[in-house]
Amino acid sequence: MKIIKLNAIDSTNTYLKDLSRNVTVQDGTIVTAEAQTQGRGQMGSKWQSKTGRSLTFSVFKRFHGLPITQQPMIAFAVALALQKALQKLQIPMVSIKWPNDIMSYQKKICGILIENQLEGSKVIASVVGIGLNVNETEFIQLPQATSMRLASGIQFNLDEVLVLVSEEVFRQLQALDEGNSEVLKQTYEASLFRRNKVTAFESKDGVQFNGIIKGVADTGELLLEIEDESLQKYEVKQLKMLF
Ligand code: BTN
The missing domain is CATH 2.30.30.100 (SH3 type barrels.)
Structure with missing residues (x-):
């Protein structure tokens, strides 16, 4: 997977979307930035993160004719990828708060913003934006947030986490493109935060x-x-x- 590393940018999602409009972006391209000046969150919110301690990046994934009705499955596949990757990295009690916030215990550890490119009735590509709290040691103004470090006590190498998470996202989306959405939905449901409570x-x-x-x-x-x-x-x- 090709990695484009930027120091500062408005938003890695915006950058990757604009890039893919102008050139043919290779499937699996990752854009990561040390700082985002206008990081975007779900439902028009802002995403702010600490330079050097967290990851803000976007992954480009092409699809070969995924029906637009399957768009929710993209979000579910990415959430499952994050859960899987974080579990591999020994983060405890990872669950998915619908639709795709990633939690450790009761706190948010990762946010996801997916922007799809459509052609007719098909999704042809997704820009998957990920804001992952990695090595933060405090969240003074955000008591509902946590980081991988706070949840596990482990200090992580940002580059290693970036590659592991991106590969897992790519793998899950590839499987979705190859058509296994029923299994995916069931696995997603089993991972839901506060399921049956x-x-x-x-x-x-x-x-x-x-x-x-x-x-x-x-x-x-x-x-x-x-x-x-x-x-x-x-x-x-x-x-x-x-x-
Ligand atoms: C949320 O929980 O509201 C989603 C947050 C998504 C943030 C990431 S950071 C990298 C990418 N670029 C953006 O502008 N947003 C996403």
């Missing part, structure tokens, strides 16, 4: 309610069993999980 949520109109996470729909929504025991589907923008 009563969990507090807030709907987009501010109503708090309890639900039990049961799994995900083929179309990507979260399946929650609510108080009358019915199963309801929720999209990301409809729901916030409360701790």
